[in-house]
Amino acid sequence: MKKLSIEKVLAFMVCTIAFTSNLNAQIRSIDPPIMGWSSWNTYRVNINEDLIKKQADAMVSQGLKEVGYSFVNVDDGFFGYRDEKGVLHAHAERFPNGMKPIADYIHSLGLKAGLYSEAGANTCGSIWDADKNGIGVGLYGYERQDADLFFNQWGFDFIKIDYCGAGQQLELDEKERYTTIVNAIREVCDRNISLNICRWAYPGTWVKDLARSWRISGDIAPTWGHIKHIVSKNLYLSAFAGNGHYNDMDMLEVGRGLKPEEDETHFGLWCIMSSPLMIGCDLTTIPEATLKLLTNPELIALNQDPLGLQAYVAQYENGGYTLVKDIKQKRGKVRAVALYNPTDTICSFRIPLSTLELSGKTKIRDLVLRKDERPVQDFIMFDVVPHGVKILRVEGEKRIEPIRYEAEQAYLNLFDDLGKRKRGVTFMPSSYASGKMTVINLGGQEDNYAQWDNVYSKKGGQYLMDIYYVPIKKGRSSIKEREINDYRMEISVNGNMFCLKDFESEESKGIRRIQHTINLKKGYNTIKIGSRYTWVPDLDCFTLTPKK
Ligand code: GLA
Numbered sequence: 001m002k003k004l005s006i007e008k009v010l011a012f013m014v015c016t017i018a019f020t021s022n023l024n025a026q027i028r029s030i031d032p033p034i035m036g037w038s039s040w041n042t043y044r045v046n047i048n049e050d051l052i053k054k055q056a057d058a059m060v061s062q063g064l065k066e067v068g069y070s071f072v073n074v075d076d077g078f079f080g081y082r083d084e085k086g087v088l089h090a091h092a093e094r095f096p097n098g099m100k101p102i103a104d105y106i107h108s109l110g111l112k113a114g115l116y117s118e119a120g121a122n123t124c125g126s127i128w129d130a131d132k133n134g135i136g137v138g139l140y141g142y143e144r145q146d147a148d149l150f151f152n153q154w155g156f157d158f159i160k161i162d163y164c165g166a167g168q169q170l171e172l173d174e175k176e177r178y179t180t181i182v183n184a185i186r187e188v189c190d191r192n193i194s195l196n197i198c199r200w201a202y203p204g205t206w207v208k209d210l211a212r213s214w215r216i217s218g219d220i221a222p223t224w225g226h227i228k229h230i231v232s233k234n235l236y237l238s239a240f241a242g243n244g245h246y247n248d249m250d251m252l253e254v255g256r257g258l259k260p261e262e263d264e265t266h267f268g269l270w271c272i273m274s275s276p277l278m279i280g281c282d283l284t285t286i287p288e289a290t291l292k293l294l295t296n297p298e299l300i301a302l303n304q305d306p307l308g309l310q311a312y313v314a315q316y317e318n319g320g321y322t323l324v325k326d327i328k329q330k331r332g333k334v335r336a337v338a339l340y341n342p343t344d345t346i347c348s349f350r351i352p353l354s355t356l357e358l359s360g361k362t363k364i365r366d367l368v369l370r371k372d373e374r375p376v377q378d379f380i381m382f383d384v385v386p387h388g389v390k391i392l393r394v395e396g397e398k399r400i401e402p403i404r405y406e407a408e409q410a411y412l413n414l415f416d417d418l419g420k421r422k423r424g425v426t427f428m429p430s431s432y433a434s435g436k437m438t439v440i441n442l443g444g445q446e447d448n449y450a451q452w453d454n455v456y457s458k459k460g461g462q463y464l465m466d467i468y469y470v471p472i473k474k475g476r477s478s479i480k481e482r483e484i485n486d487y488r489m490e491i492s493v494n495g496n497m498f499c500l501k502d503f504e505s506e507e508s509k510g511i512r513r514i515q516h517t518i519n520l521k522k523g524y525n526t527i528k529i530g531s532r533y534t535w536v537p538d539l540d541c542f543t544l545t546p547k548k
Contacts, residue, residue: 030308031244033213033276034158034194035300036071036114037064038251041220041280045077045125045134048094049102056106058283065111067295068304071158071194072106073114073278074099076125079137086145088137103155114158114194115150119177120165127164138165143184151189159185160196167199174199174418175206182210196248196276202237204416213248213276216417220250220280222257224387227266228342234273235321236427236437238310239411239451241274247310249275255290256281264368265340265389267293271303272311272323272338272391298367299391302327302336311338312409314355316436320347320384324356331456333358333399336367337392341384351380353396360397367391401458401546405527407439407539410450425450430470432511433540438470442529442536443488449530450539460522462547464515467491467529470538471512472505486534493518494525503537511540517547 037055039047056072059065078099080089090099103113118124118138126134139146139161150156161181166172178197185193197207197214207214217233220226230249237247249270254263270277279294286294293299307330311323323338335356341347353359353376364373364380368391382390412425425448428440442448457463472487489500496519504512529536 030306031212032304032308033246033274034071035069035277036073036112036279037069037283038073038075038114038278038280039077040075041251041253041256042282045129045131047074047077049097052102053105055283056109056111059111060109062283062286062291063295064283067297068300069279071112071114071278073116073158073160074102075116075160076123076134077131079123079133081133082136082142086142088142088146088149091133100154107155112157113155114160115156116160116162117146118162118165119181120163120167120170120172122165122169124162124164127168139181140165140170143181144188147185147188151185151191151193158194158196160198162198174203178210201417202240202247202415203418205240205413208240208245212244213246215248215250217250220253222253224258224262227253227258227262231269231340231342235313236408238312239409241310242308244308246274246276249273251278251280253280254294255286259387260289261385261388263290263293265387268299268368268389268391269338269340271299272325272336274303274308274310277303296368296370298370298393302367302391311336313435315351318347319343320349322349322351322355331399333397334393334395337394339382339384339390339392341386341388344386346386347384349380349382349384353378353380354400354403356394357400357402358394358396358398359400362397363395365393367393402456403545404434404541404543405452405455406435406437406541407450408435408437410439410452412439412450414448428538430540432509434468435541438538438540440538442539443531443534446530446532449528451526451528453524453526455520455525455527455544457520457522457525460520463518463520463544464547465518465542465544467500467514467542468511468540469503469514470540471510472503472537473507487537488531488534489529489536490531491516492528494521
């Protein structure tokens with residue numbers, strides 16, 4: 001055998017170390033969703049120094065810190081008043097020593113401290129909880145001064161910024177308002193503050209540049225209706241999360257009166273959908289079963305997975321949703337899968353492995369029960385109880401190429417859920433569509449497109465692209481220039497654009513198909529569908545079949 005010179009060995013070692021640390025840096029660069037406890041769900045504005053310290057103590061003594069919970073967040077209720085110099089003071093009775101000792105105490109336990117404020121002048125508590133101290137204490141006009149106080153003087157690490165006064169009273173524009181606040185924070189504070197935007201609806205794609213997480217729904221409460229509603233709001237938002245930025249499904253109501261299977265569904269889905277995990281119950285009296293669920297390491301691992309992905313809907317049948325995401329390795333053979341039954345009757349799931357892009361003998365582990373199930377071939381089949389979930393780790397023999405790309409899985413560049421725009425791009429259920437969902441109102445301007453970044457081809461080459469759309473209804477639009485013949489699809493594949501038109505317009509129901517041959521490169525491809533000057537027909541999905 002040829003001897004390797006010492007230089008070559010050294011060079012190899014240097015390369016390996018560089019490569020490994022590069023990889024580690026890459027993995028580390030995706031911050032997982034934050035985990036911790038927040039005061040609001042149990043105590044609303046009735047909080048005080050002693051209470052917060054006891055909850056912080058319990059986070060450690062109950063073993064929650066050990067499994068990753070690290071933030072202790074003081075929500076609304078700590079406000080005192082703003083003095084004539086604009087300086088904010090804490091509530092004199094509830095926090096007689098001010099807020100710095102709170103942050104210090106939390107830090108002394110090796111935990112992180114979170115705080116709450118409002119984008120407008122008056123807090124939500126002042127509007128909804130008759131908290132008079134919430135008047136005039138919001139960030140409006142005091143952005144830099146409060147940022148300096150919260151983060152530099154008091155030492156907090158996280159802030160949730162609400163929108164009651166800003167929206168209901170001042171009617172400010174969300175993007176502008178939050179940009180002003182975040183810029184002020186970034187100017188004043190050189191630490192990395194974890195920021196949560198609380199606008200109770202997905203606010204728009206700009207949010208990723210400003211916040212680590214953002215609420216996508218109104219307030220949670222410990223009822224099944226609330227859990228189901230919040231999940232429904234987040235089912236199609238996976239493309240808007242990622243790279244350390246997350247859709248926030250709100251603080252957990254686990255351990256606050258839901259049925260055991262509902263608690264499992266609640267926690268399991270928050271984990272697989274990569275929501276921040278902020279416990280909302282009293283940690284000092286937490287029941288054994290709740291603690292067991294909240295500390296389940298296999299569920300937490302899904303939430304804190306280094307890829308930082310949110311599961312997307314791969315199938316919707318019989319009222320049951322199958323959600324899936326890659327874990328550990330992108331396009332690897334191991335995936336996390338949730339079978340979620342929001343209905344009031346048992347749901348029988350039958351999921352072809354190909355839908356999960358897997359094949360061969362496939363191992364399955366139930367992550368809630370923490371037990372292995374029998375391996376399967378071809379299909380995964382389970383009956384799931386009403387309001388229940390199965391959270392599975394699924395490991396196939398092979399990872400296969402995706403075939404179908406749903407419109408509702410795409411990144412929709414101009415999407416928001418604020419309900420302020422006329423005919424804005426949005427989701428529209430259709431019983432004829434493949435996932436029972438379509439995307440409507442794409443096009444009309446250059447920015448209004450759908451984008452799929454994860455179009456994958458193992459070898460590259462020619463593919464037949466079948467695009468499924470809803471036939472166009474004549475006269476649907478009140479705007480007269482949007483006539484049927486104006487409908488177009490401008491499709492770009494890795495930046496190469498072609499245009500499709502002449503769509504079917506029968507009044508019959510159903511989904512139509514239009515075909516085109518495209519070229520994919522080996523690996524990941526980006527496909528965009530939009531139309532600069534006209535509407536795009538309502539989109540169901542597209543499929544890609546390699547050409548022989
Ligand atoms: C809003 C938020 C809640 C909570 C309250 C506080 O309603 O959505 O999470 O912070 O304000 O008043």
